Amino acid sequence: MKKRVIEFNNYSFKYHSQAAPTLHDINITIFEGEKVLIVGPSGSGKSTIGHCINGLVPFSYKGEATGSLKIMGKDAHSLDIFSRSKIVGTVLQDPDGQFIGLTVGEDIAFSLENDSTEQGIMKNLVEETVKTVEMDEYLSSSIHHLSGGQKQRVSLAGVMVDKVEIILFDEPLANLDPATGQYAIELIDRIHKETNTTVVIIEHRLEDVLHRHVDRIIVVDDGRIVADMCPDKLLSSVILESSHIREPLYVRAAKYAGCDVIEEMKPSQLHSFSIESCKDKLLDWFEKANEAVPKEIKLPILQLKDISFRYAPGHETIKGISLSVEKGEMVSIVGKNGAGKSTLSKIICGFEKPRSGSILFKEQDITGDTIKERSFRIGMVMQNPNHMISKHLVFDEVALGLIIRGVPENEAKKQVEKVLKICGLYPFRNWPISALSFGQKKRVTIASILVLEPEVMILDEPTAGQDLRHYTEMMDFLAELNRQGMTILLITHDMHLMLEYTTRAIVMNKGRIIADDPPSMILTDSEITRQANLKETSLLVLAKRVGIKEPKEFVEHFIAYDREVRRQWQ
Numbered sequence: 001m002k003k004r005v006i007e008f009n010n011y012s013f014k015y016h017s018q019a020a021p022t023l024h025d026i027n028i029t030i031f032e033g034e035k036v037l038i039v040g041p042s043g044s045g046k047s048t049i050g051h052c053i054n055g056l057v058p059f060s061y062k063g064e065a066t067g068s069l070k071i072m073g074k075d076a077h078s079l080d081i082f083s084r085s086k087i088v089g090t091v092l093q094d095p096d097g098q099f100i101g102l103t104v105g106e107d108i109a110f111s112l113e114n115d116s117t118e119q120g121i122m123k124n125l126v127e128e129t130v131k132t133v134e135m136d137e138y139l140s141s142s143i144h145h146l147s148g149g150q151k152q153r154v155s156l157a158g159v160m161v162d163k164v165e166i167i168l169f170d171e172p173l174a175n176l177d178p179a180t181g182q183y184a185i186e187l188i189d190r191i192h193k194e195t196n197t198t199v200v201i202i203e204h205r206l207e208d209v210l211h212r213h214v215d216r217i218i219v220v221d222d223g224r225i226v227a228d229m230c231p232d233k234l235l236s237s238v239i240l241e242s243s244h245i246r247e248p249l250y251v252r253a254a255k256y257a258g259c260d261v262i263e264e265m266k267p268s269q270l271h272s273f274s275i276e277s278c279k280d281k282l283l284d285w286f287e288k289a290n291e292a293v294p295k296e297i298k299l300p301i302l303q304l305k306d307i308s309f310r311y312a313p314g315h316e317t318i319k320g321i322s323l324s325v326e327k328g329e330m331v332s333i334v335g336k337n338g339a340g341k342s343t344l345s346k347i348i349c350g351f352e353k354p355r356s357g358s359i360l361f362k363e364q365d366i367t368g369d370t371i372k373e374r375s376f377r378i379g380m381v382m383q384n385p386n387h388m389i390s391k392h393l394v395f396d397e398v399a400l401g402l403i404i405r406g407v408p409e410n411e412a413k414k415q416v417e418k419v420l421k422i423c424g425l426y427p428f429r430n431w432p433i434s435a436l437s438f439g440q441k442k443r444v445t446i447a448s449i450l451v452l453e454p455e456v457m458i459l460d461e462p463t464a465g466q467d468l469r470h471y472t473e474m475m476d477f478l479a480e481l482n483r484q485g486m487t488i489l490l491i492t493h494d495m496h497l498m499l500e501y502t503t504r505a506i507v508m509n510k511g512r513i514i515a516d517d518p519p520s521m522i523l524t525d526s527e528i529t530r531q532a533n534l535k536e537t538s539l540l541v542l543a544k545r546v547g548i549k550e551p552k553e554f555v556e557h558f559i560a561y562d563r564e565v566r567r568q569w570q
């Protein structure tokens with residue numbers, strides 16, 4: 001009989017600062033060597049479950065717990081934080097909160113040094129691990145100079161060197177480009193198989209996690225466990241849909257086409273999904289598709305001319321980039337981790353000065369304008385919400401920009417409330433931001449820029465950490481702003497977002513633009529997808545397997561259909 005490593009028994013938890021419990025009567029048992037995925041809408045309590053496992057609750061976040069929680073058979077509350085950290089290793093959602101060392105190497109070596117590991121062994125272990133996550137080039141780089149995705153890889157390496165019993169991943173894919181995300185899932189799978197470590201993954205990107213087998217999926221909704229079953233069974237049920245969690249796209253497509261997806265069809269992985277019985281229905285559904293709407297031609301609003309930039313001599317981060325964005329466009333910027341996407345947006349907003357080249361806004365040169373001057377025209381929402389937040393309360397944070405601009409209090413209040421409602425944050429307006437989940441914080445930062453109504457908005461990973469309902473609300477809201485004339489640039493690793501919401505994708509690689517085309521064209525160009533670490537959508541693979549001759553149109557049909565279904569939910 002396998003050992004029980006994590007056992008929640010009728011466990012409830014209430015944060016001190018909250019009036020009501022966040023977790024209600026939870027029962028979960030995880031056995032030695034299992035690999036379990038936890039999914040649920042934003043704010044449902046997934047990270048709180050993670051905190052209870054790794055000890056952040058009660059050591060960092062105080063509250064009241066009832067029921068029992070055992071880790072490795074011991075009452076969790078009897079384990080101090082040090083013994084807990086020797087059992088549970090965590091890769092956090094926000095890797096910035098996790099780094100200790102100054103350089104990549106020091107950080108990875110930290111826990112080994114703490115355990116007084118012999119120097120030679122330590123050096124080998126660190127070098128080997130850093131290679132596995134493909135960060136060997138950066139061994140002596142400062143952590144703070146890495147891109148978001150590179151930081152994620154370093155924290156992965158950090159737990160890999162520790163020989164813990166349980167590894168907990170809290171949204172490990174949030175900042176990773178599609179190919180790196182896939183690679184991370186393969187890596188987690190390899191670590192799991194080779195070490196027999198118990199693995200718990202909390203992640204919104206269900207389809208991406210299912211790239212490799214998981215034993216069970218636990219669905220959390222509103223602090224309660226609503227399902228705990230094997231992936232094939234879950235995907236053949238309506239549980240994910242009713243909890244507003246995005247199912248794998250190929251499963252959704254099959255359901256839209258009227259196929260009865262059952263457990264025996266093994267829907268949890270695309271390659272094992274048996275579609276023989278659905279082929280006719282999928283073909284039929286596709287044949288009834290509408291035509292795509294042609295694009296209008298508009299005026300340039302933002303132009304970059306031959307922009308070059310480097311953080312330090314010897315390495316150009318941006319290499320002679322030129323591009324033009326038309327008024328009213330919604331464009332995605334995609335590419336490998338570290339390609340220079342965030343850097344480019346910082347240059348556009350004036351946070352970094354280009355070494356050469358110029359930036360034009362409505363054909364006026366704004367290269368010499370200050371950050372504040374540009375902020376009236378261009379707003380930017382950064383990747384990590386913790387880098388943008390400066391106030392204690394949600395309302396004050398969103399109002400800040402208007403107050404600085406001298407907007408009268410009454411007027412500011414009206415505008416802030418309107419934006420808070422749109423962003424689903426109105427009920428939280430008087431909350432301290434520290435009591436929000438990651439996804440909720442991300443929405444606060446989007447609200448704080450939206451309220452300023454810039455003409456161009458750049459959003460770095462706007463939907464990272466958002467569940468499907470908030471993803472849809474946020475993206476539909478951005479699409480509506482776009483219809484009203486706002487120009488939007490989205491930096492994203494979400495290939496489906498790029499396909500669904502943007503008409504044009506700019507692909508970056510090593511500081512250059514390597515493609516600038518409609519998204520469906522980019523995802524069918526294998527050379528570009530390979531160079532930029534992108535990933536074909538599972539819908540294309542499904543269409544090809546069904547024998548559809550126009551797989552791109554199948555994807556477009558799915559997008560239009562899916563959008564309509566989701567609009568009906570709201």
Ligand SMILES: Nc1ncnc2c1ncn2[C@@H]1O[C@H](COP(=O)(O)OP(=O)(O)OP(=O)(O)O)[C@@H](O)[C@H]1O
Nearest residue numbers: 015022042043044045046047048435436437438439
């Ligand atoms: N430190 C804290 N203090 C008080 N309340 C908190 C704290 N952390 C989280 N909460 C509350 O608990 C609820 C669940 O948050 P949690 O972070 O567990 O959700 P989640 O499912 O991981 O969400 P997301 O997908 O957005 O990260 C939220 O409503 C949040 O406000």
Ligand SMILES: Nc1ncnc2c1ncn2[C@@H]1O[C@H](COP(=O)(O)OP(=O)(O)OP(=O)(O)O)[C@@H](O)[C@H]1O
Nearest residue numbers: 145146147148149150311337338339340341342343
């Ligand atoms: N402040 C900094 N100092 C030095 N180098 C930096 C700094 N910020 C970023 N870099 C480097 O510049 C390169 C581009 O980083 P950038 O953050 O623009 O990439 P990105 O395409 O946005 O990546 P991701 O998808 O991982 O967010 C990376 O190699 C990174 O290490």
